[in-house]
Amino acid sequence: MTRIAAVVIGRNEGARLVACLASLEGLVSLGRKVYVDSGSTDGSVDAARTAGAEVVALDTLQPFTAARARNAGLDQLRKGAEPDLVQFLDGDCALDPSWLTAACSFLDENPKVAVVCGRRRERFPTTSVYNRMCDAEWDTPTGEAHACGGDALIRWQALEDVGGYNPDLIAGEEPEMCLRMRRLGWQIWRLDAEMTLHDAAMSKFSQFWKRMQRGGFAAAEGAAMYGRDPERHGVATLRRALLWGAGLPIVILAGLIFVGPIALWGLLAYPAQILRLALRDGGGRFAWEEALFLTIGKFAETTGIFSYHLRRLRGGNVQLIEYK
CATH class of the missing domain: 3.90.550.10 (Spore Coat Polysaccharide Biosynthesis Protein SpsA; Chain A)
Incomplete structure (x- = not known):
């Protein structure tokens, strides 16, 4: 048995x-x-x-x-x-x-x-x-x-x-x-x-934010450990989060400095992404809600990624990120 x-x-x-x-x-x-x-x-x-x-x-x-x-x-x-x-x-x-x-x-x-x-x-x-x-x-x-x-x-x-x-x-x-x-x-x-x-x-939204933040931290740590290996562990999640949570905002900010207010048109990429995700999943009410929060969640994941790298720079232990 x-x-x-x-x-x-x-x-x-x-x-x-x-x-x-x-x-x-x-x-x-x-x-x-x-x-x-x-x-x-x-x-x-x-x-x-x-x-x-x-x-x-x-x-x-x-x-x-x-x-x-x-x-x-x-x-x-x-x-x-x-x-x-x-x-x-x-x-x-x-x-x-x-x-x-x-x-x-x-x-x-x-x-x-x-x-x-x-x-x-x-x-x-x-x-x-x-x-x-x-x-x-x-x-x-x-x-x-x-x-x-x-x-x-x-x-x-x-x-x-x-x-x-x-x-x-x-x-x-x-x-x-x-x-x-x-x-x-x-x-x-x-x-x-x-x-x-x-x-x-x-x-609560704060619980959702912490949970996404923990996911970003895990992706950053996984990519640091195995990102160069054939499995590319954590790399895809890391790239998506950084694109929407850091890359695009930096590009828009740089555009404001060097080009002017026209750079604010770049913010339309976010509602376009929400539209894409919602239609991909059928366009129902939940599809729209999920698309909105997943897009917002990229900013939380990005803070988790930065938190991981800050921990590496400073050294020492990190506390468990709990959402309950």
Whole structure:
């Protein structure tokens, strides 16, 4: 029988964490659920213990990262019977009861596959445009992929082969680890199967801004690490963000200085981009909303890119960029 364990990470997820751990009940064949807490103050640790999870509380004197938390979960699993597979979950997600059956069957039939993920859906997509954008973001193509997200079923052997997640990354740790797995000949697949319900709980523009900022930071770090390699990791995202968030504004500003007010016509590129994106996605209300916020989000991504390079110049650790 395939031995499956689970690693859940979280910080102040409250009722979402309780639902997450409950969704694993009876599905983890090895009977081990590890919850790694990153400095919660809402009683999450006690709630996890009550739910029967093994709890690891991270040292609050070191910067928190999701990668560090997941590695701590793996270290905890090494203290007992090692699993064949590990189901990773963020504490704001609940596992679909049919997921592990479908995912294990696929892994059994495909020994070269290291990671499988499925459809992650937002629990409350109509609550805000930001939640709905998350739901659309999760709907990626099925088949062989380059990377997974935070929720995934992963072979223990593949995790051991690459040494787990890179604990220094504050975001983008899953694609980076998947890149290292693919270099060793492993494959990553996304299945056409329901996997998790996610609760982004985003109702404010400031949350959206921070989330996009984190994405820009991750793209800059990924490009710095692997941008010159054949995978060109992070480069496309980096270029798009810098084009709209920095390049065009600089060109317009230079035009104002050297040419005059006529350079302001360059600002029309932004509504033109919104129009292009909205029509590409069908032209409905949500298509227009998403096009608007994705275009605005390039400025947030650019601040994240600059933040990364400023961190490199100054040295030292960087704090996790949280949107909740």
